[in-house]
């Protein structure tokens with residue numbers, strides 16, 4: 593029996609953590625005796641989410657560089673050296689057969705050290721605009737698994753494999769019933785549900801919109817399952833009621849996806865890939881605050897195919913109610929969006945990525 597050792601690193605936001613967990617789950621399915629070790633950044637959400645998924649994680653003292661001159665920035669060189677030393681120790685002790693990086697600053701030192709000790713490295717880039725850490729690591733990586741065309745703008749062409757984004761399949765395999773899901777969240781199975789998703793950290797502008805529209809949703813006879821984000825929970829928990837469920841974070845996304853009839857969501861790459869598999873009508877409100885406005889690109893790619901509706905943050909005040917009512921009142925439009933978005937799903941992405949990892953094991 594093989595006893596492979598895999599090291600995975602990525603984090604800062606759910607967008608980098610969950611792909612690593614999805615890849616680990618598939619590797620574990622194929623190699624039940626394998627050992628896994630995750631490496632993340634101390635104090636970031638991976639330190640909580642990875643153990644919840646059943647894996648061990650070690651945290652490095654590292655953070656991203658800020659654009660302005662701050663104390664945190666002045667500390668950066670020290671953090672980098674300290675985390676490179678810690679990463680070296682981890683790699684030497686664990687002796688991984690393959691290292692997998694899913695982006696975010698935490699993965700920089702670990703993958704750099706793994707490369708320098710001759711461990712084959714695979715990178716996974718979720719977005720259509722590559723992250724800085726993956727760009728820095730690309731030169732020495734063996735393979736770079738991407739989800740979009742045109743990534744040779746950032747990475748060496750011969751290393752790129754288009755696989756799609758890895759998804760935790762248990763989360764989009766909607767086995768539960770509406771009754772079960774509504775009971776879980778304390779909502780009513782006979783009512784239509786608006787599911788609001790602000791990405792793994794929550795979204796300020798979406799929260800402001802939902803707060804303003806609660807009366808409108810109520811008038812339309814809807815209930816709301818509202819994931820507002822850990823940072824915003826104290827501010828919005830006062831709206832929790834029989835028809836509005838406010839949550840900092842949804843641990844059972846499968847049940848949330850089951851319950852949602854219309855979904856309002858940020859357009860992070862992972863959210864988009866999951867929503868394609870879920871196949872329900874979605875209104876995307878992309879974050880305008882991310883590198884190269886990549887969430888708008890993510891959402892636009894679906895909107896032009898009539899697979900979702902996209903609303904920009906700065907046009908919400910004038911358009912939201914009309915657009916939303918148009919969708920709510922048209923079963924046909926809901927059906928069409930649901931069917932079209934599902935056509936864009938890439939359900940084999942994780943398997944495909946793990947195939948690439950396995951090729952490196954055989955060498």
Ligand SMILES: CC(=O)N[C@H]1[C@@H](OP(=O)(O)OP(=O)(O)OC[C@H]2O[C@@H](n3ccc(=O)[nH]c3=O)[C@H](O)[C@@H]2O)O[C@H](CO)[C@@H](O)[C@@H]1O
Pocket residue numbers: 605606607608610718719763789790791792793819840841842843845858859860861862863864866879882886887
């Ligand atoms: C503000 C920011 O920097 N956002 C980036 C971040 O998004 P973010 O961290 O929001 O990540 P994604 O949209 O890619 O994925 C969110 C993941 O979190 C899960 N989830 C979310 C909410 C919740 O309550 N429970 C839960 O489990 C979702 O099921 C999904 O698996 O990484 C993405 C992938 O690199 C980028 O495209 C986004 O632009």
